[in-house]
Amino acid sequence: MPLGVRIFAVYFLFVGLSGWFVLSTVMDEIRPGVRQSTEETLVDTANLLAEILRDEVRSGNLAQSHLPALLEAYGRRRPQASIWGLTKNQVNHRIYVTDARGEVLLDSSGRAVGQDYSRWNDVYLTLRGEYGARSTREDPDNPDSSVMYVAAPILDGQEVIGVVSVAKPNRTLQPYIERSQRRLGWLGAGLIALGLAIGALLSWWLSAALGRVTRFAQAVSEGRRAESPGVRSGELGQLATAVEQMRTELEGKAYVERYVHTLTHELKSPLAAIRGAAELLGGELLDGEMPAEQRRRFVANIQQEGARLQQLSERLLHLAQVEQRQGLEERVEVPLAALVEELVSAQQARIAAGDLRVELALEPALRLCGERFLLRQALANLLDNALDFTPPGGLIRFGAERRGAFIELYLFNEGEAIPDYALARLTERFYSLPRPAGGRKSTGLGLNFVQEVVDLHGGELAIGNIEGGVQVRLSLPGI
Known part of the structure; x- marks a missing residue:
């Protein structure tokens, strides 16, 4: 399983379980929280009514007072109140008053007057000087039919002369509880989804960064050219920088060692020729018997091998500079036709000496995108090869066409076909075929x-044989 998937799985498990636990805990606390707030309001209401009813209860005129009519009118009210999107169109409080013995003196519902409520906890506890409250089901088989009762003492000095109880059905609170649970559920689900999305994005970024560093390290281990993974921050950036430094040091050491071996091997032949010619010339100076023609030939050998050494060192230098690169230093617009004309003009002396024909079939609008110096050097090498292998009076032809985002450049030269065994090795370092001349x-x-x-x-x-000669095909980015 990829590392990014494992990280996301752990993150998903952690966030999912944590979110579910927190959400379920909060959801479970909504119902008791709402009921606790309602109970606190009922306590205030009961104590307010206790003060309002004190004089009537003390005088024993409660039943003959205007309060029964007021409670009846209260029960008929239709508030039509909009509370956070929910409409309240009737009052739900039940209010009853008992005397010091627990007998109901007044009941807003009108069904309990004269009954003994002294054993109900709200009345019983309040008469004993304690906080009186209870929750009783109207229907024993229906848990949603419970009613919350809160009582307050009616005092005459320090004496409890009665109790006023305020009741509210819990079912009237249910719409508010359900609305809060729904909103909290959507909000919690949204936060969990957002957290998972952020975790997925983080896992993808981390996995992608590690993947780039891994691919870079694999390319380095295989000796392939690879650009820096582009991770610039944190521990991953430090890791990428360390791998880049390691690649530079290892490639530098291996590169120098390889080139020392190859350069030593390639220098043996021209140095041996120069040394042999020099020894013969030195011996001739001592005895004076070497003919002038032979001396000229040896001098020419020394000059030719010296030029070969110079060419070898220059090309090795150019190749070393290119091989050590991991990318281009610039990308500029390079007119193809103008570049080829410049190269052909520079080789005009060789073209004239070999009586060669050069055809240029290049549209002026074609433009390459890249580093001009390197492109010029590459095309110059190809033209050199074409000049070397084209027989006197032969044809060299340049052509090009656009293929999508690339430009296909063709260089054809008349001449003998390349042997099949050599085709696959033409771009190997130090591999060369004998020049016809x-x-x-x-x-x-x-x-x-x-x-x-x-x-x-x-x-x-691509280099291959076609009818009449050899064709080199270059596919390069265009503009």
Whole structure:
């Protein structure tokens, strides 16, 4: 299982369980919380009524007072109140008053006057000087029919002369409880979903960052070119920087070691030729018997091998600079036709000496996107190869066309076909075929350099035989 999935699974489990626990706990607390608030209001109402009713209860004129009519009128009221979106269209309080013995003197419902309520907790406890309250079901089989009763003492000095009880059915509170639970449920579910979405995003980001670092490390371990993973902050940024530094150090050491071996091998042949020619010339100076033609030939060998050494060192330097890169230093617009014309113009002397024909079939509007110096060097190497392998009087032709976001550049030269065994090795470092003119090989670095430049630009290089000669196809990003 991917690391990001495991992180999200743990996060999902933690957030889900925590959210469910908190939400269920809060949901369970809504009902008692609402009832506690209602009870607190009933306490205030009962104590207020106790003060209002004190004189009538003390004088024994409660039944003959105007209070029964007031309670009856109270029960008929229709408030039509909108309370947080819920409409209240009737009053729900029941109020009854008992004397000091617990006998009901007044009942707003009109059904308990004269009954003995002294054993109900609200009356019983209040008459004993304690806080009196109870919750009783109107229907014993229906738990939702419970009614909350809160009582307050009617005092004459310190003496309890009666009790006033205020009752409210719990079912009248249920709409408010359900509304709060629904709103809290939606809000809680939304917060949990938001938390999970943030967790998913965090897991995706972490997994993606780790994936980039992992792919970068794998590319480094396989010796492939790879750009920095682009993680710049926190521990992952430090890890990416450490891997980048490790890659630079390891590649630098391995690169120097490889090039020392290859350069030593390639320098043996020209140095041996120079040394042999120098020894022969030195011996001739001692005995003076070497003919002038032979001396010229040895001097020419020394010059030729010296030029070869210079070319080898320059191309190795260019190749080393390209191979050490992980990306382009710039991406600019490069007119293709103008670039090719510049290269052909620079080689005009060789073209004229070989009586070669050069055809340019390039639209002026075609433009490459990349690093101009590297593109020029790559095309110059390809043109050098074409000039080397084209027989006198032969044809070299440049062509190009746009294919989507890329430009396909074709370079054809007349000449012998490339042997099948060599086709797959043409871009290998130091691999070269004998030139038709003198049978000598080149440094074997030109096509390897071209391949590196093409790879840096994200393009493709293909070399193959076609009718009449050889064609090189370059696919490079265009504008």
